[in-house]
Amino acid sequence: MILGIGSDLIDIRRIEKTIERFGDxxxxxxxxxxxQKKADSRAERIATYAKRFAAKEACSKALGTGFRNGTFWRDMGVVNLPSGRPTLELTGGAKTHLDKLVPAGHMARIDVTITDEYPMAQALVVITAVPKA
Known part of the structure; x- marks a missing residue:
């Protein structure tokens, strides 16, 4: 069962300007x-940051919280499963909100797709509840 869907589209140049202005x-x-480690190891460093930024925005929409009520940027991290498939690892307030969405006897699955075609980056997040094994 789908618990939430979120999408985000961002101009990579916006992230580039923000990093130039505020840096670390x-x-x-x-x-x-x-x-940070993944982005800093890539030739397209800024695009990598932009895609992850979009994924966090999309996830906050899928959670239905935005960035309020204890949900912070670093509570959502893009990680890759051993297969290479991206997902989001939630901690802190984002994890708390996710846990409230998942019905008893189920666990959350977060599907993420991220892409870029300069100057845009896009992410789509779908949160589903799947029965526990």
Whole structure:
């Protein structure tokens, strides 16, 4: 059963300007250490940050919270499963909100798709409840 859907579209140049202006302060505030490591190892560093930014925005919409009520940027981190499929790992307030959405006897599955075609980056997040095994 679908619990939430969120999408976001962002101009990569906006993230580039924000990083130029605020630098590490912005990166530390928004991105998890794992996201920073992945982005900083890529040739398209800014696009990688932009896609993850869009994924966080989409996730906050899928949760129905936005960035309020104890949900913060770093509470949502884009991670890759061993298969390479991206998903979001939630902690803190985002995890608390997610846990409230999931019915008893179920667990959450977060599907994420992220893409970019300069100058735009896009993310779509679908949160579903699947029965526990």
């Amino acid at each position: 302060r912005f990166i530390q505030r928004v991105f998890t250490p794992l996201e």
